[in-house]
Structures are given as C-alpha cells and as structure tokens.
Amino acid sequence: MTSVSFGQVKTFKQVMDKKKAESQPKKVVVYQVFTRLFGNQNQTNKPWGTIKENGVGKFNDFTDKALSEIKKLGVTHIWYTGVPHHAVINDYTKYGISNDDPDVVKGRAGSPYAVKDYYNVNPDLAVDPAKRLQEFDSLIKRTHKNGLKLIIDIVPNHIARNYKGLSNPKGVKDFGADDNTSVEYARDNNFYYIPGQAFQVPTDDNYKPLNGEKNPFIDGKFNENPAKWTGNGSRLAKPDINDWYETVKVNYGIRPDGSKDFPELPKDFENKTYKDHYKFWLDKNVPSSWKKFKDIALYWIDRGVDGFRYDMAEMVPYEFWSYLNSSIKEKNPNAFLLAEVYNPNEYRNYIKLGKMDYLYDKVETYDHLKAVIQGKALPDALTDISNRLSDIEHHMLHFLDNHDEQRLASPEFAGTPEKGKPLMVVSATISSSPTMIYFGQEVGEPGAEDAGFGKPSRTSIFDYIGVPHHQRWMNEGKFDGGKLSNSEKELRDFYARLLNFTIKSEALMGKFIDLQKVNREQTDNYDPGIYSFARSSKNEKLIIVTNFSWLTTSNFELKIPKDVINMLGLTDGEYKIDDQLYKKQTVKLTVTNGVGIIPIIINPSESFIFKL
Template sequence: MKTSLTFAVVMSCVIANTTIAQKKTTMPAKSKVITTPKKDVVYQVFTRLFGNKNTTNKPWGTIEENGVGKFNDFTDKALQEIKKLGVTYIWYTGVPHHDVIRDYTKYGISNDDPEVVKGRAGSPYAVKDYYNVNPDLAVNPAKRLEEFEALIARTHKNGLKVIIDIVPNHIARNYHSLSNPKGVTDFGAEDNTSVEYARDNNFYYIPGKAFEVPTSPTYKPLNGEQNPLIDGKFAEFPAKWTGNGSREAKPDINDWYETVKVNYGIKPDGSKDFPELPQGFDKKDCKAHYEFWKDKDVPSSWKKFRDIALYWTAKGVDGFRYDMAEMVPYEFWSYMNSAIKMKNPKAFLLAEVYNPKEYRNYINLGKMDYLYDKVETYDHLKSIIQGEALPEPLSEIQEGMADIEHHMLHFLDNHDEQRLASPEFAGTPEKGKPMMVVSATISSSPTMIYFGQEVGEDGKENAGFGTHSRTSIFDYVGVPHHQRWMNGGKFDGGQLSKSEADLRDFYKRLLNFTLYSDALTGKFKEIQTINRNETKRYDPGMYSYVRWTAKEKLIVVVNFSWVTTSNFELKVPEDVIKIWNIKDGLYDVKDQLYGSTAQLKVTDGKGTIRLSVKPSESFIFKL
C-alpha cells in the first residue's frame, strides 16, 4: 500500500489542534510547470474606471473634476499583475461607443441628449455605434479605434484573452454609426415606420405617435444642470418600443428609456417569424448549426448583429459577454454563435440569462459556452452570508445542474450587483472569503471576479446617478480601494493597507490554485449530510463536499460563520473512501494556500480529519 495519496482540503479556517502545524508560508512550489490552465478565470474590469487616478469623487462630476481612465492605462505592468492574480480572460466592460454627455463634435460625433442618457458618463448598455469605441477611453479620440486595437494586441502579448460586450436586445435611441464598414447600413435605416411590426424592421414602432421624454418629480437630467439639449424634447417619430419592452410613446422613468428594443422577428403577440431549429438540434455541434442556417432567410437584425460580432472577432477579440441574452430568441443565438465558432472555435461566449428553465435551451440550442449562475448559486450564497439560509441547498443546486454545471459561470461581484464587501451584501471582504472558496471550487465552470473585489472594494461612493453599494457605471468616479492597489500607475499595491494586501494575496493564491487543479474538472459529491447529522460540534455555518479525478482528491470544508470557531472531527464517508480506493491508515494533507498540514485517518474504511475551523478564512490542503 502507498503511504501517501494526493488530497486537498479547502477550509475557511485557521487550523489549530495537535494534528495540524499552525504556520503561514509562501505559496507551495508546484512539482512541475503547467502552461495550460484547466479552468478559466475572468477578470471583469470597468474600462472607464480602471486607470482613473483622480480621487475627487464629486457627485455628478465632469471628466475634468473626477477624471477618467484610458485604454493606455492598461500597461504591460498592469496586465502582468492581473495575469499573476490567476486570470486568463479580461472582460473590458463598456468598450463599444455608447452615449456620453461630452462634446466630441470636432471629431464628427454628435452630442447626446441628457434626457435620454443615464448619468453624465452614460450607460455602456446604450450603444450608439457598434463599429467604434467610447471616445472617453482614448488619449486621442480621433484614433480611439487604433488605441483599442493596440490594447487587444498588448493584452495578448501579456498572455491574456479579450472579452467585450455585445448588447443585442437594445441600442441607444440615437444610434448612428460613423464607422460602418462598406455596405453596412444603420439599424432602422431601411425600416417601414408606418407599421408596428415587420419581420425585417430592426425596431418596433408606435405609428402616429411621437416619443415623449419620461418625467419624474424626483429626477432631473444632469442633476438640474443647464444644457442646451435639455428642453423636454427628443425628436423621434414615430416613437419606438423601449429597450425593456415598453410599448408606450412616453416610457416610465424606471424603464430603459435611453434605449430602443431590437426586433428579431418576434411578432408583438410573441409568435416567431423565422425558421425554427429541427428536433434533435440540441445534440448537434456548432458546425451543424452553422450549416443549417447557411441557406435560411433570416430577419435583418440577425444579420446585423452577426456582422458586428464577426467584425470584432476579426480584430482579435476572443469572446463576448451578451447582455440580457434571454430577451432574444435562442434561434438567433444558434445562428450567430455558430458563425463566430466557425471563425474562432475557441471563442468564449458568455450570456446573461436569469431563468433556470431556459438554461438548457440557451446552452444546447443557442450554443452558449457559459451562462451566469446568478439565480441559484450566487443568490443562495448571498442568503447564507446574510444569515437568511443554511448551506445545505448548495448541494441540491449543484446536483440539479450536473449536466450543465461546466457551463454555469460563478461570480460574487459584477457591475450590476452590490459589491461583495458592501454593508448591503457581505458587510466585510473577509466574510466573502468562504463564499469565494465555494464559488471557485464547487464546479468545473469558470470563475469571474470584478476589479477591486480582490482588495475589498465596497462601493460606498455616491457618484451622482449611481449611488452607494454598487460602483457606478453611469458616472465619472474613482474606485478608492482599487486606486490604492494601482498606486499612481505603478500597479504594485503600494498604498494598500495590510488587510487589503492580505485579501489580494488570498485571491491570488486561491485563483492560481483553481487554474491548474485537476480535481476541479472532475466529480462532485456532498459530504454535508453525514456531517450535519452525525458530527458533534459541526456548527450551522459549516459546509463540506469533495471533488476528485484519478489524479487528485479534494475535500472542501468552509465556515460561513463570521463569529463562531468550530472544533470537530470531519467525517469522510465510506462510499467516498471506497471510490478513492484508500486503505486504512494515516495520510498527511498539506495546505496549498498557506502550507499547514493535517491528517486524514482511515479506519474500517471510514475517514476523519480533526479540525478547528475559525470564522471566514480559507485554506487548501494537499499531500
């Protein structure tokens, strides 16, 4: 019998008993260099905010007052530090040219009406020109596309891949491209505006009615600031349906009034006006989907968005994040995604879908690589850390998605959600640690983090249109914790507090482990039930499961409690010991984050590990 086996124990704890050496060391050296990650990690960055060094943070501040980041702020040093964090992809959020309240007329760009723009810096999801990029992000707005192309090349040179947004459900009310390739016309340029719906119209119309600017007793564009375009009017006749589907000529102030709904051949009654995929196509690959659509007559909007995606693919963009993908039919996604995969079979295609009943349609029929695991894993983790739920349903969620778990991207923070460290979410970044361990290790799916999450960004700023708990995507604002890591452009963490530096070190250790762990590509089994039912002093905040392949075995134990230390003897049940083919004996396990050791004791085919699990900390053990 071998006297040693490979294990890892991921624990939200500092181990403190006679079987465990209490020490923190540097990250253990790998036995061999592995160049190809087994899992992916996506670093979402709000491009406008990343490089901004200005700390003024005046509500509704201008670029001159509050500053703005540029493409050029992503230096080789910055990109190398992001890569070292354990990242494989950067999602550059807010790149396509969207509405902004800033005068760029000398570059041929029309001014945008504040009455149909959210905030001063504008929503990145109200795209004005899909064939160019946000002029705010360029040192020289006339060369903005060239500056982004240089960033793509620089990102690739530093061993990272590029994701950008495509927002297919809606576009800015005043969409107008200055950069259309030859033969490409603007959305709506060829529409029949006398009817509500026609299959090849790009928009839905409200015939005979003019658009009316939404009003509110509590909201004034630009916070009441004078602007020549603020006159209570926006020229649009006939009015179009609003981005969230409102069919009113005067949308509500809470509607997505800055955008218009794109028509994909869905009639106003909800019926489909395009070919549907044949039975059994959920089992077919992208090539079969591509071949199916090659000779089909499809709506105009399908072709326009396919051409946009292929335009950016040709420029070296490695993947896309699709906003509100479930508001667009999955047949369109089959059409577009299969076309992308014919150009780049490794393209990373990530979709925002919130209806679990539709997950398999968008994965199997729509050919999405990944969907947000928001409604199930994220939401339940949030409920646990806020004291509203126990951990047990995490196992049910994982087992219920066993056939698609690899496709369900995990995250705890993004531009839409409350910051993980905010009082409205976890309360402190340390409370987020056990959540992050579970999010990153419970499945084989990619992990995503949002810039600043790794240094405890808490979103406390009142930026103007955007308020506290979320880092604003509508305003010019600085991001304080992130700015301390950025350290005036040195990107060395020189201004971080000790707790912030320790937190980033935790993320770096955890994410780098997940990149190359073989077991995290393998099988999952909960060991929560036996420990909850039979283990003494296994406190309510505890949660445990195992992951394994033939090469590596993992035991995952986390403590969601931020006040209780749990001292207990963890049970590794007989069926797990049998599957892993472990004989009776003692087996050392070693922490891959900080280097502590513990022992797995196997007696009569059953395993135990004596643990003292302190609140909200994380370790990984491996022999």
C-alpha cells in the first residue's frame, strides 16, 4: 500500500477544488471586431477612399499573437463581423464573382448586412480571393487554438438585391429561384413582389453613389422586375433613400396582412427545452425560407463556427427562431446564439419561444447608462431595470460600444474614455449576462473619421478606413501596444483587469442586491453620481461602488442594511475588504447591531469592486 503524505492530500484537495471552481458557470466576454478594419495598417483615411488608397484588413492579420492578446484581455468569444460575402465595389470578375452596382450598394466597401453569397466569405478579406474560404477556415482553427470561440453574422430578415450564390452546396438553389413572381405573396416564395412594377433606384439631391465619381455601373438603374419589397419592409417599387434599399425582405410565411401562414407553437412551449422544440418541428411543413436559413446555419456550424449574431431578429417571427435554433442546438448544444432585438415587450418571446441564448440589452441598460453619463438621468433607475429584467437578466447581453452605436469615447457619448470607465464597470458587473466590447474601445477609439458614407462618432462599416487608436495598439502587426500613449495603455490595462475579474468571479453569476435606495435616503454626502450594489454567491461576496461624476470626489459612509448583512451571512465585527480592480484599496466593513458601514472616498469616474 502506498502511503500518502498530508501535503499530497492537501495538493489533491486543491486540485479538486480548482476543478470544481472551473466547472461553475462564469461570465462570458465577447470581443466584437469588424473584420475588414482590424488588421488594416494604412493611415491615409481619405473620405470615399478606394481599397488601394485606404487599405483593408485580412483574415491572416489575426495572427496567433493578435488572438492571444485578445484572449489576455479577458475575452472568451470573438465575433467576426462582416464575414459572409456581401456586395462590394471592387472587381473580382476573374474569380467568377459578378460586379456589384453602386446604385444599390451603400458606401464603397458595402454593408456587411447586404449578404450576396451565404456559402462564401468576403473576398476583400482574403490574401488570395480564390482561396478565401480556406483562409477563413484557417482563421477558425487559429481562433480555437488560442482558446477562443467564434461567432459570425447571419442576417435572416434581408439579403442583397443582387444575391448570387457561387458556392452553394449540391442541391441548394439560390433565394427566389423557385418563386412565383406574378403574385405579391406565396408561402414558399422567398421574397415579396410588387407585380407589374419594376424596381427604381431611390434618388436624393444630397446623395450620389460613390460621392458622384464616374463609374460604368452608375446609371441610376438596377434591373429588378418585378420589384421586391425592400429589407426594412417598404412596399414601394421606388423606396426612400433612407430605406434599406440595397436589400430585399425575406418572406417567412407572414402574409402581407401580418397573419401567420405556418404552424404555431403550442401554448405551453415557453418552458420547453430546445430538444422539445426540435421534435415539434420534425414533422411540420415549413416555408422554404426557413429551410434555406437552417441549411446555411448548419453549414457554418459544420465548418467550426461556434455560434451566430442575428441581425434585426425581431423582424422575423419567433416560430422560425424556434425551428432554427433548436436545429443548431441539436447539432451543437453549446452554440452561442445572440440576437439584435429592441422591443422589451418581445424579449421573453424570443428567449423562451425563439430559444435565443442572448439579446441586446440596448433599450434598458445601455440607453440608461448613456443618459447618466450625459447628465440626463440619475443612476438609480438601474436598480429598477435589474428588477424588471430579473427573470431574464442572464440572457440580456450588455455593451457600451458596437458597430451600430456611437463610440463610447466620442464627444457624442461619454466624451472621453475615462468617463466611460464607471459605465463599463456597472455594465460588466450588474448582472450575470455576457459583456461585449467593440475592438478599439479598450484603447479609447472615438470614431472621429469622416470615412465617406460613414460619418464621425461611429467607426464606419461601409467604407475602407483605418482605426487610429487601434492601429497604435496593433503597432504594425506586432500587437503589443507599442505606439499607445500612456493614457491609452492605462485604459487597456483597466479593461483587462475588469474583464479578467468578471470571467473568474462566482458572485457575478449570483444575486444582484441593491444598495442604492437605502443610501440615497439615509447616507450623508451620497452624491447624485454615486451608484452601489452587491453581488453574492455561496463562496463570494462583492460590494461595488462607482462614481459617474467626472467632477466630484465623494466622501461618505456606505450603509449595508440588516437584510443585506444577513444575506451575506455576516455577524457584528470588523471585516477587511479589498478592491479587486486595482488591488490598491483596502477598507474596513464594520458591522454593528446588524448594520454595516464602509468608509468610502471615491474619485471622479472611479469604481471599486470590494471582495469580502
């Protein structure tokens, strides 16, 4: 019999404890990167510049070094935005790709949400466009090798007007190939039609394709007869210039009067598993568009993609999402499914009936945080939002920056990267939901460029452009931050500290406990910009205090009421609590007669994450 020393037993216990801790659910952090822009080192930034003038990033720019640095930031998933082949103004005819008409393309680089071929990738992103799919397959492998999961976009609501699949698997026909174009609607048509009318390119005195430059394809015409409904639902043969005129609406079996022309889910299905949903649809006759998008999603899952971000998901019926997402989960139960949904009244339908993993928490948390930092609201309502979404809080992904929104550091939003810090702390710690950041956010990118079609405050997704702050971190492909200023380095360090803490914290998967109401009512010098709350799990207790003010240092005694002290399992006495963000601040929590007090001195835009 082999003897075992106490030290060996202790080591074994530590190993088992570590395994147990690693098996506990933890926060997810998504790094959204606009793939076309990430690796571009060109700093010309000419408005309406061509791909040769302004440059473009490639799949190969995501080197092992780049991916490992993203991982070190505290990232678990990377969202490669703009991967599927969409309409672009570039000549790839020698690769068998048809030219795109600038009359129905936004910008010069094109919208990533006007997909032209769902079974291939954007040729702009490949060193060798003939091998573009193989180059993306290599990126999938590198991403996984570096410990990251990856998601890409699927845009089920609309596709490019000039959709043309060159890489369809055997037996797959293009959208609309079997449509009856003589009628406005038929259940198995992929599009809605305007019989008897040809499509007309929208016109506007203030906008001309490619900024008015000469191009053999610009003639104010696009051959589409009969015209199709436009992507945002316009039923005009000549849509408005502000409509999504570069796209066409996909038909999911919703009749023009809004009624449903497909089987509906039974009433009790909101609490059913994805397996139950999958079984429900097995023997159902569903519209053609449903099948086409299921085939597309499973094609990318088979190639190694770990999930999808669904554009404008609420414009597609949740029954379709039940059908699609249950099919995906049947193949990959861990697939990450994120949806762009903005109607709070529909959140639960898309989560419970549509089987989405996560939705954007834009209308509630994001909008309120933006109002707070702009001095238009107090932070107190964040507690109301948390209570209102408490049953689905885990499913509501938090962000402060993405390709659609104004940059966090822009004058139109927070004004400076530093003013965005308290927003980021609250966004990342107030719930158990995933956190998302947009590339360049971590170094204070303000989106200040006039790219041409895209204007300042947002990093353009329609143009060839460089991203200056990000380029300084990229440092000519070294990905070491060598050209960052000291303040930019400090900011990235802040993001790395915060995000790495969140993905390891057990308490952030536990309960949210409000401290705001009692302190607002009973605490002296509790300034308007202060917000506080606790997070609690079995093995970890956190108290989070943040100062949204960028002008005032606050000095007060934070009160922890009796019910919270009981919830935290504390008795009378003194407790040392350490800040987890910078690990430079240690304070005492004193509990007397069941009530806790913590002395706080907090600077403008500062936050503390105290751990008991």
